[in-house]
Amino acid sequence: MKPQNKKKNTWDDHLTRKARKDNYPARSVYKLEEIQKKTKIIKKGQNILDLGSAPGSWLLYASEVTGNKGRVVGIDLKPVTIKLPAHAQAYTGDILSMDTELLEKIGKDYNLVISDMAPDTTGNKNVDAARSYNLSEAALNIAGDLLLPGGNFICKIFQGSDFEQFLLMVKTQFSKYKIFKPQSSRKASKEIFIIGLGKK
Numbered sequence: 001m002k003p004q005n006k007k008k009n010t011w012d013d014h015l016t017r018k019a020r021k022d023n024y025p026a027r028s029v030y031k032l033e034e035i036q037k038k039t040k041i042i043k044k045g046q047n048i049l050d051l052g053s054a055p056g057s058w059l060l061y062a063s064e065v066t067g068n069k070g071r072v073v074g075i076d077l078k079p080v081t082i083k084l085p086a087h088a089q090a091y092t093g094d095i096l097s098m099d100t101e102l103l104e105k106i107g108k109d110y111n112l113v114i115s116d117m118a119p120d121t122t123g124n125k126n127v128d129a130a131r132s133y134n135l136s137e138a139a140l141n142i143a144g145d146l147l148l149p150g151g152n153f154i155c156k157i158f159q160g161s162d163f164e165q166f167l168l169m170v171k172t173q174f175s176k177y178k179i180f181k182p183q184s185s186r187k188a189s190k191e192i193f194i195i196g197l198g199k200k
């Protein structure tokens with residue numbers, strides 16, 4: 001094994017072990033925690049929609065920050081099997097083709113929409129970035145429909161040729177935006193987080 005890989009794996013293992021110790025099902029929780037520490041975007045009592053929520057670490061973390069006066073709703077192709085507090089619900093569904101029944105269950109008037117959605121990766125950077133762009137665009141459309149005016153948006157995207165186009169769309173819908181690369185992202189990963197603040 002090359003020394004660089006060994007270093008990367010040690011860091012990954014550390015975060016995976018830490019997640020297990022902290023009772024989260026995935027290390028991705030530390031990305032949202034970093035965003036939260038920097039921006040304080042999640043507030044007590046908020047309604048939050050979490051797109052691509054399985055295995056459930058963002059859902060659990062967000063529901064801890066909102067407390068039980070808030071409501072946190074997750075959607076994913078896969079079921080979330082961890083135990084969630086009563087004010088958090090997870091639904092199974094495809095963001096790219098949500099039916100009326102699912103839309104009725106999730107409701108509207110959200111303060112924050114968060115998306116950590118990721119496509120199945122192929123190893124081809126262009127294909128993976130294009131699939132990630134499709135998911136991010138769908139997340140932005142959902143945010144446009146379901147956020148309250150002034151609401152906020154956090155969205156993961158793999159940087160590719162459509163990245164600037166996505167930024168432009170976020171700028172159109174939100175008063176301000178930030179770009180964030182968490183320390184806890186795998187260094188080789190093309191993922192980056194766009195934060196839209198203040199839905200117009």
Ligand SMILES: C[S@@+](CC[C@H](N)C(=O)[O-])C[C@H]1O[C@@H](n2cnc3c(N)ncnc32)[C@H](O)[C@@H]1O
Binds near residue numbers: 026078096119
């Ligand atoms: C990185 S994981 C999310 C991890 C989650 N934030 C957590 O902390 O536990 C990405 C998720 O996006 C979901 N996903 C991908 N495409 C989707 C789609 N079209 N609709 C719903 N979920 C999707 C995948 O099933 C996967 O569970």
